[in-house]
Amino acid sequence: MENSSATRPLSQKVIGILGGMSNQATGEYYRMLNERLNQEYGAWDNGEIVIVSVNFGNIEYFVRRNQWDEARAYLAEKIDRLERAGADVIGCVSNTMHRVVAPIMAGRTTPFIHIADSTGEVIQKAGITRVGLLGTIATMQSDELRAHLKERFGIEVLAPSDADQKVVDRIIFDELVRRDLRAASKAEYLRVAAALRAEGAQGVILGCTEIFLLIGQSDLPGFPVFDTTALHVGALASFALS
Template sequence: MKQHPDKKGEKMKNTSRLRPLKQKVIGILGGMSNQATSEYYNMLNERLNSRLGGWDNGEIIVVSVNFGNIAHFVHHNLWDEAQAYLNEKVNLLELANVDVIACVSNTMHRVVEPIMASRSTPFIHIADPTGEAIRQAGLKRAALLGTMPVMQSEALRQRYSDKFGVEVMPPNDDDKGIVDRIIFDELVRRDLRKDSKQEYLRIVSALRAEGAQGVILGCTEIFLLIGQDDLPGFPVFDTTALHTQAIADFALS
């Protein structure tokens, strides 16, 4: 069978490289939740393969934690204990000589960011590619959906404001509870319900009426439930997609 010229060229380009291919190793701090972690792994390899071609994809080391521990720390405000727990996991990634570290959870950046501040391994903060995308879109106010700690985080609000000139708008207190419950009771189990989707869309609509110009999906499972197709004409900033793109770009830099 005659091979398509583009495919043949891609294959030749791929096989002409020196092997093993020298590339940056991505370190993923995962398990928060396993749903997000699997999506990160797949998205990263798809993005890398689209650039490298042929059979090439990423070299990725995943250290996956027990989400039950994370949920316990979050629900009992045990942030020091969470930091000590994840510090050990970051040690494992650095022992594996990764070239960059990324955490798959918006929520746990609260403790992973200070862990990484004293280390030399590059760390890609999940808010930064999101904030940059909002700034590039020329927007100033964005609704923020996420876990309760994310929606209540003054540090995260300050980061978006100081670095990117973006004001984040969380839901009201009752709606915060709804968003958080759906994440922990449903999305981390990939339990996707139509009524929960409608609740999220209602909450986004309310924030849009208050002046939000777009919405940040500030939990790495929310994109499983709602996305740009559900909100035509209203920009959706998916932290999972934007983060994985930034990680892939770094790995190929």
């Protein structure tokens, strides 16, 4: 049914997506944002979205070699493109790359929605103070992320053992970014989540934007699962609708 009450063209805020990290996550952001916005607008309306998608091969190279300055320079130029395209808000589809994107955006005027904020707010609202974290090794070992969640939301982060971190990281880079979803890998992730729960975690953060493709809340009944992809999409959509 047509939204006849809308003045055309419909005035909307433009969502800027820094994507390509990976293309699988980026495609899901685009799909989920449009579905969420259509739920609010109705009829045939969805979002106005600008995507700058980077070469994941460059990102993988920088992350594996801890070349964060090079990654920052590379992504700063891509953010320039988003701003020139008229983005009213910017979101980065990668938990890992917030390490460099957040400092870049701190020096800019375009609103930026940090994926840890959209996640931390929901965890805090759930009354959880100790949470496990799955993600890339760079994310699971991130002092910046731990400090961010602790200082802003009072949340303590538990990471898997060193051996389990390698397993989680390998599955992300070798499988999930290619949408290669394996039952054996799902079992490994559930095992790691159970180990975190045994150590006192009250829930688990899916701290890589592809992990939700493999596991979700239905796989861990009674153990809260915080999907950073869905929570980030929700925050971006809310901003666009505000």
